[in-house]
Amino acid sequence: MDLVERTQAALAGIFPESAAAATPPAGEGGQEAPPRERGVLAVDPARHGCHFDVLCRPDEVAAVAIVLDREGFFLETISGVDWLDKGQFEVVYDYSRLGGEHCRVMVHALVDRGEPVVPTISDVFPAADWHERETFDFYGIHFQGHPHLIRILLPEDADFHPLRKDYMP
Numbered sequence: 001m002d003l004v005e006r007t008q009a010a011l012a013g014i015f016p017e018s019a020a021a022a023t024p025p026a027g028e029g030g031q032e033a034p035p036r037e038r039g040v041l042a043v044d045p046a047r048h049g050c051h052f053d054v055l056c057r058p059d060e061v062a063a064v065a066i067v068l069d070r071e072g073f074f075l076e077t078i079s080g081v082d083w084l085d086k087g088q089f090e091v092v093y094d095y096s097r098l099g100g101e102h103c104r105v106m107v108h109a110l111v112d113r114g115e116p117v118v119p120t121i122s123d124v125f126p127a128a129d130w131h132e133r134e135t136f137d138f139y140g141i142h143f144q145g146h147p148h149l150i151r152i153l154l155p156e157d158a159d160f161h162p163l164r165k166d167y168m169p
Contacts, residue, residue, distance in 0.1 A: 003071070003101035004051055008042060010067045011052065011105075014060060015039040050094075050104035058109045058118040061093070065121040065128075068105060073097045075121075078131035080139040084165040087113045089141055093121075111141065120146040138163040 041053040056064055073095040081090040093107040120143040122128040132143040133152040140161040
């Protein structure tokens, strides 16, 4: 079993009730794509820039990180997206594995904008420490269990999060 198949099988174990599809239901011609079910979606890396697109609940983020760590992936980045009109933030994790078998995995978790809390993965991937702090700094997303969740780029006394769509300087 190659890396891509092994990774798909390991990730699918987190979402036993969902079946992984071969391609995402993309919105063509300016149409909005239909809502996705949570789970693992195998996608064309030449078109999407990754091999798997994972949509999970915030409480599943750590389980996904553990699987990817076990398979030899490293964390590239964590970022946020503000879906103001939907009342949600999206936390996006980008993982890669280099070497003989290259594979990229994008993980998405949606959180309520009113109470944006996601468990930390810094205990699985220590590099998440600064990425989570930056996402907290810019969006106000709290990473529960983070050992030192303080401002990293903005002044410590800043009472705003500049990448929120409703932020006005």
